[in-house]
Each structure stands twice: as C-alpha cells, then as structure tokens.
Amino acid sequence: MKAVVHGMLAAASAALPSGAALAHGISEPDRLAMIEGGYGRYVELGALHMLTGYDHLLFLLGVVFFLTRLRDVVVFVTAFTLGHSITLLGATFLGITVNPFAVDAVIALTVAYKGFDNLGGFQTHLNIRPPSLLAMVFGFGLIHGFGLSTRLQELPLGDDRVATGLRILCFNAGVELGQIAALLAMTAALALWRRRPSFPRFSALANGALVAAGLLLFLAQSHGALHTLDPDQFGFATDQHTHAHEDMRLELQRLEQRRKAAGHDNL
Structure with a gap:
C-alpha cells in the first residue's frame, strides 16, 4: 500500500513542471535582492509573489467565476483579503511556522473545493446545501495567509522589530x-x-x-510534505525547485555569515 501511495505522489510531482509544487516560491535572485534592497523591493516581490502564485489565483478565479455584480466581487474578495492578511x-x-508543503497541500484542496462548489457538487452529489460561501472564503483566506507567511519567513527580515514590521x-x-x-x-x-x-x-469544463x-x-504538495518526513521513501531530485525549502535556510545562514565577516573586515 505504501508503495502505491508513493507511486501516486511521485507521479503527480513528476507531472508538474519543475518548480510547480512550490506554486509561489521565491527564487534565489529575488531572495538576494530582498537582502540588499529597500522596503520598495518587498512591495514589488509581494506583488510578484501573488501574481505567480497560481494556487492563490486559481482559488480567486473559482470565487469570482459566477459573480456578475461588482458589489459581490468586492464583498467576497474583501473576505478573502481579510483572512489571508x-x-x-x-x-x-x-x-508561527508550519510545514510549507503541508500548508500548500491544504491550499490546493481549497482550489478543488471551489471548483466542486461551482459545479453544484454539494446539491448534485451530496444532496445538501453548500456551506456559506462568505464564511468559507474567509476561512480559506486564513489558510492562504499561512502559505504566504511561510514564504516570507524563509527570508531575512532583520533583527530590528520596527524595520521587520x-x-x-x-x-x-x-x-x-x-x-x-x-x-x-x-x-x-x-x-x-x-x-x-x-x-x-x-463553464462546467x-x-x-x-x-x-x-x-x-x-498530490504533488503531499509528496513534498512526506519527503520532509521520510526523504528515503519519498525522495525527489535535489536540482528541482521543490527541493529549495530545505536548502533555503542554510543558504541564508551562509549569506548572513559572509555579511558579518565582511563587516568585521571593514572595522
């Protein structure tokens, strides 16, 4: 059974392009730019993070898919924004940190949930009324915010509390x-x-x-989460972008050590 699960997860991971399992991962050049850049760079990368985070974008697409009134779009998007903020x-x-692969796996389920809801799956297949959409969008926003936070916390934010804030x-x-x-x-x-x-x-398609x-x-994110728990059974190539989570902290530590060493040399 374990071999079957491993095969399914590995196949799902392989089916995605390199880096796809980190739907909104931040590249190494961007991380370096954030270390050296100012506050404006954080605004720029925050925007880029959302625009390239296709798990977030797919969920938003599902939310607004059948909304025809601007007022409704504003209400539901505001609920999502409050949640993830x-x-x-x-x-x-x-x-507060969580396994980045695990939270992304849950985010992926929110995408599937919204598609299922839009298809009328609750009424057709479960014969029940769907939960309050506004409450679900807000609740799912909380989950998406954890995903965004895991990425941000993998970057150097500084020791000064005001600057960090x-x-x-x-x-x-x-x-x-x-x-x-x-x-x-x-x-x-x-x-x-x-x-x-x-x-x-x-629209149904x-x-x-x-x-x-x-x-x-x-499935792909679950494979990543299991890899962090049991890399021998659930491994993937280290040259894939999906391996960046494990290398990121070590690389940032090395960068910080080099910066401190350079500072001592200049004294």
Missing part, C-alpha cells in the same frame, strides 16, 4: 496590489466570456479543470 501578518510577526507590511501591501491586478484581468476576461454562447457549455488542478497540486 490576518494570518500573513499574525503568523509572521509571531514567528515595515518589511512585513510592505510585503503584504504588495500581495494586495498583485491581487487587484490579477482580479482586474480575471473579471474582465470573464465578463467578455459570459457574452459568448460558449460560456454555459464550457473550466470548473472541472479547477477540481483536477487542485487535486493534482494536492
């Missing part, structure tokens, strides 16, 4: 700017698509794809 800021300020706030501001940009593109594209006769036919993407990402 609470955990992004709170977890980072308090130093400003960097966290700047990163969060960038996340919101990136989210606004993504939502403008999504809502505009959906508004145009709804005018076409193909929308009713292909699109949401089915959300379910499939969420489940595939869940």
